[in-house]
Amino acid sequence: MRPSILLLSILWLLTGTTARAQAPPDEPAVEPGAVGDGAAQCAEGKFAVASLPHPEPLSVASPNLDVTYYHLDLDVDLVASVVSGTVRIEGNVVDSPMSVLTLDLASSMTVTAVTLAGGGPLAFSHPGDALDMTLPAPVAPGGTVAVDVTYSGTPVVSAFGAFVFGTRLGDRFAWSLSEPYGAREWWPCKDHPSDKADSVRVTVTVPSIYRVGSQGLLASETSNGGMTTYDWVSSYPISSYLVSVAIGDYVRYLGTYTRSPALAALHGPLSMTLDHLVYNDGSFSLPSGWAASADMLDVFEDWFGPYPF
Numbered sequence: 001m002r003p004s005i006l007l008l009s010i011l012w013l014l015t016g017t018t019a020r021a022q023a024p025p026d027e028p029a030v031e032p033g034a035v036g037d038g039a040a041q042c043a044e045g046k047f048a049v050a051s052l053p054h055p056e057p058l059s060v061a062s063p064n065l066d067v068t069y070y071h072l073d074l075d076v077d078l079v080a081s082v083v084s085g086t087v088r089i090e091g092n093v094v095d096s097p098m099s100v101l102t103l104d105l106a107s108s109m110t111v112t113a114v115t116l117a118g119g120g121p122l123a124f125s126h127p128g129d130a131l132d133m134t135l136p137a138p139v140a141p142g143g144t145v146a147v148d149v150t151y152s153g154t155p156v157v158s159a160f161g162a163f164v165f166g167t168r169l170g171d172r173f174a175w176s177l178s179e180p181y182g183a184r185e186w187w188p189c190k191d192h193p194s195d196k197a198d199s200v201r202v203t204v205t206v207p208s209i210y211r212v213g214s215q216g217l218l219a220s221e222t223s224n225g226g227m228t229t230y231d232w233v234s235s236y237p238i239s240s241y242l243v244s245v246a247i248g249d250y251v252r253y254l255g256t257y258t259r260s261p262a263l264a265a266l267h268g269p270l271s272m273t274l275d276h277l278v279y280n281d282g283s284f285s286l287p288s289g290w291a292a293s294a295d296m297l298d299v300f301e302d303w304f305g306p307y308p309f
Contacts, residue, residue, distance in 0.1 A: 059181075060130040061190035062102045065145070067091040070240075071201040072187055076247055078172040078206070081165040083109075084152030087188050088117060091145055097138040101145055104184035104191035105131040109153035111188075117146035131188055155186040162186060168279070172210075173248035183240040196237040204245055205229040211250040213277045215242065236309055250277035253286055257294045259301065267306040272297075 067089065074085035089103065105111070106129050114124040114133050123134045131149065139145055155163035162182030165174045176186060184191040202214040208228040216234025223229075255274035259267065274293050276286060285291075301307055 059104050059190060059192035060102060061104050061192065061195075062098060062100075064093055064095045064098055064141070065091045065101065065190060065195075066094050067190050067195050067197045069199055069201075070189060070197050070243065071203070072243070073203045074187075074245075075205045076174055076212075076245075078165060078174055078210070078247065081154050082152060083155060083163065083186050086148050086150045088146065088148050089188065089190075090117070091190075093139045093141050093143045093145060095141060097140050098143075098145065099135055099138045101133045101135060101147060103131045103133075103149070103188045104129060105149075105151070105188040106153075106156060106185045108156045109151050109186070109188075111149060111151045113148075113150040115148050115150075117148055122147065129184060149188045151188065158182055158185055168248075169281075171249045171280075173246075175246045175248075176244045178241040178244065180241055183243060187243070189240040189243075191240045193239040193241060196239050198237055199233070199235045200238055200243055201234075202232045202243065202245060203229060204232075204247070206247055209249060210247050211252065211277055213246045213250070213275075215244060218275065246277065248277075249280045251280045251284075252277055255294060257297045260298055263298065263301050263306075267301070270307070272307070 069088070069090040071088040072085065073087070074083055076083055105126065107126070111124060111126050111131060114122045114131075116122060116136070120136075122136075125132050133147060133149075135145065157164055161175070161177040162185035163174065163176045163178075165172070167173070176182075178185070180193070181191055183189050200215070202216075204212040204214070205227055206212055208223055208226055210228075212228075212230035212232075214230070214232035214234075215238065216232050216236075218230065219233045220231045221228060222231075253276040255276070257270070257272045257274055259270040264270070276290055276293075278286060278290075297307060
């Protein structure tokens with residue numbers, strides 16, 4: 001499979017740019033046409049959060065779980081503002097035996113079933129933001145666990161957004177921005193950056209008028225009866241808060257980054273797809289900041305070394 005990057009410019013478009021969000025409040029705003037019209041919303045949210053106290057929301061997830069894999073298989077209803085589906089969680093047991101597996105999941109989400117992967121149902125309880133699942137037998141260190149959690153609900157907006165539904169010029173959209181502890185607001189996980197899953201798969205089904213972006217590579221796009229399922233796969237370690245989706249009426253632009261001869265002499269040749277999703281505004285062009293993505297990658301590889309993903 002060829003290397004590819006979904007430049008999370010789709011998220012920049014919806015939620016702003018990192019450069020803008022980190023700028024002091026008295027600095028001039030980035031020109032909106034360069035990055036998309038969500039930049040101001042993102043910046044305002046981050047400035048508001050920066051002024052608040054910052055007690056660290058501790059994860060209540062099992063400390064003896066080392067997560068290896070997540071698969072989010074979701075249906076997103078943009079009219080009812082509901083996320084529903086099943087999440088597979090796989091991991092290794094470390095340090096001490098595990099009889100109860102605990103994950104982080106906001107109380108606003110309703111769990112309807114928990115099963116062993118490929119097995120039977122598990123007893124569970126959902127006190128507060130903790131999801132406790134009783135395993136059939138204790139699992140010793142070195143063993144593995146894999147469960148499927150089926151749930152639904154309307155996420156509570158927190159921190160920089162967590163998961164947001166909205167409209168833009170009459171068109172519905174949804175996006176997530178879970179930094180730093182907002183993943184638990186919309187999907188069950190071990191919500192702490194100290195435990196990175198080795199890989200993640202995000203499968204989202206929406207009405208076919210929308211497109212879905214996420215991290216990694218778009219493995220497939222399947223339409224059926226007015227609905228389309230987008231399947232994204234990332235095979236690199238990732239924290240829970242970086243697992244993300246963006247849904248909207250987008251136009252897809254594909255480009256290519258080709259490593260320059262000078263950099264190819266140092267790191268080897270590389271040709272990588274650049275995947276952009278842009279609001280369908282009829283402009284037929286990328287925001288100017290996004291159009292420079294290939295040039296940015298060339299500079300970053302020169303400064304910091306070969307692109308690692």
